[in-house]
Amino acid sequence: MHARVVAATAAAVLGTAALLSPASDARAGDVGATTVIAHRGASAYAPENTLASIDKAAQLGFSWVENDVQRTKDGELVVIHDDSLQRTTNVEQVFPGRAPWKVKDFTAAEIARLDAGSWYSPAYAGTRVPTLKEYMCQVEHNHEKLLLEIKNPELYPGIEQQTLKLLGNQSWLDQKHLGRLIVQSFSADSIRTVHKLRPAVTTAYLGAPGVAQLRDYARFADLINPSYGSLSPAYVSAVHSFDGPHGKPLEVFAWTVNDAPTARKVAGYGVDGLITNKPDVVRAALGSD
Template identity: 25%
Template sequence: MTKLFFKKIPVGIALLMLLGVVGCDDDIKDLSNEIQADSIELKTVNAETKAVIDQLLIDAPDAIIAHRGTTFWAPEETEAAFRWARNMGADYLEIDIQKTSDGILLALHDNNLRRTSNVESIYPGRADYDLSKFTLKELRALDAGTWFNEDVPDNARLEFVDQKISTLKDVLLIAEGMKVKRDENRNPYYKKEDGTETLNLEESTGEFVFVEDEVDNGNRPGIYIETKEPWRFSGMEKALAEVLKSNGWLATDNPKNIPTTPGKVGVANTKSRIILQTFSWQSVLLLEEFLPNIPKCMLLWKGGYDNLVDDDADMIADVLNFSVDNNVHIIGPSIAGAPNGYDDLSAPWMNEMYHRSGFVIHAYSFDTDDQLKKYNGDYYYTGLESRFDNPNRTLQGEWSGKIGRENFIDGGFTNLTDLSLEYQGRATPGVTAQTVLEDLGYGTYIGRN
């Protein structure tokens, strides 16, 4: 249904007109919020925050953010998923961080290990334990790949069997062009306390041995890190700052040079190499305390955590004003549509509010061409042209002067980096998701025909 715009008509008259032509409560609510949004005064980011935002738009414009590496082509947040996203050409590898009982930061989404591992068979009686009750070595014993072959049989590969849970440090190394050292049977090498190598997990520290990836193609993505609610992991933000600094990835504190190749993704060697994200207002405060002036994204979820958000202009204004006060740089709203069916927190009037405060918009998650077109504004322009194909396209007559670039996103999370690359015109001819998997050594297809 086409939206109606009455920006210069008094609210009461506009609503009466709408009632006469639209019999849909959602449309009435949306129009009411849009009219209200125009009149809401918003705080705007300060000069220091704007400088970080401006740099981000230089370092990673139209960012393609590989959600958990991928959830579609490989087991999420494993080496296979992150190597695929890196070689595919994502600007960022997105991860969720959690902490083991021995203090190691992990890349893992769920609090529980049931969905993405064989924890029930390896640790009977502990299958419902929070992952924070396990040591790194215990977690490395789990098979974090076979479940994917069962859940996504169309994309099943033999080499996904016994993929391992990743640590934050692992992901940093993969982004630098490394891979886990393995024997001829794909068994990983681990580090021992004395620095030597072993294939025996039990006599190791649980940390992998890494080597240069011989099929690395030169892309150097940044890392987009999500923190959970602070009550789950006390001290997480401080520990995160320490890991990033000790590995040379903290852009504000003696960052290491990560060599990049012209024509390839080079975000890892920019000031925007790390982006921090959270749904938690409390975590925003802690991230700003321990990681000031690192790009931060306030994620929005309808009714989630401690930052209750609805498709309501006043509630959105509260979130934006908090974000301005606490040095946030990016707003991360959900988008509507299959396959996820999230609530739409990226409607044009909402995006206008986010941009009016000065924020960049990184929305989630783009898994269809239809979503990419809708939230990048293609449906509002003549011929449905992508702005990536024709940046000089003209607005359709009915939208002229009412919809502009400020109503649409600046980047997006995706499980299908290949699809976003194609949409943006950045895909390499002849290179597909499948060919990248094969080049990386995940070539034994065992999915259903």
């Protein structure tokens, strides 16, 4: 790993990213060198982190989807963003005496009883919280690619090993699938663990480490994925000036960009990807429609 002289223009940076991206091949829904990732699926148009949301992303023509993985009381990996079931299911009605309704306090069978769609729209009544196994089967069926977030790893000791085991059992760690998978987390320790266990897997750190820290992060992360509000062209250039663990320049996927002016502004910084609830809006803003 070494620092390099960065190209002087955003166009040059974008061109380099297109050639060297760990996710650069055949990216449906992309705009030039900018990957568009459907956040929790196409979550502006279907209930987040459900099979319906990734189906909607596929219908809109997007191959990259993002999700969140947590663990039940009896050790099942499930796809849900919050550590509580309260916001996106009817858990209060089904289990009224079990506040604060934490995912880790419910079995997989109990969570399977919950309605994870009615909160969003009556049209999605009966939608369920998917297990990660169910979710991976649907991603495969849709020929999609996955930005998988290990959520709240401090609540679930060993979740990195368990997630990788499930991915391996679903053939997602073979050569065919490695280019379709990125594992990310807000926990640097969690991403270090993933990289140590499976060095071939592309990994991403969620956040914006200081420039002085980037050399260390580049030892175990291929991407730095910050909130778009924390970004500047100079920071993106600094990230691109380091090679990650697979010998390619670090990339930047910015989240969560949901409107056209912001999409154009942040893309102009030279980021490699935009994570969005409204992938069609971002695609149109960047000129592919």
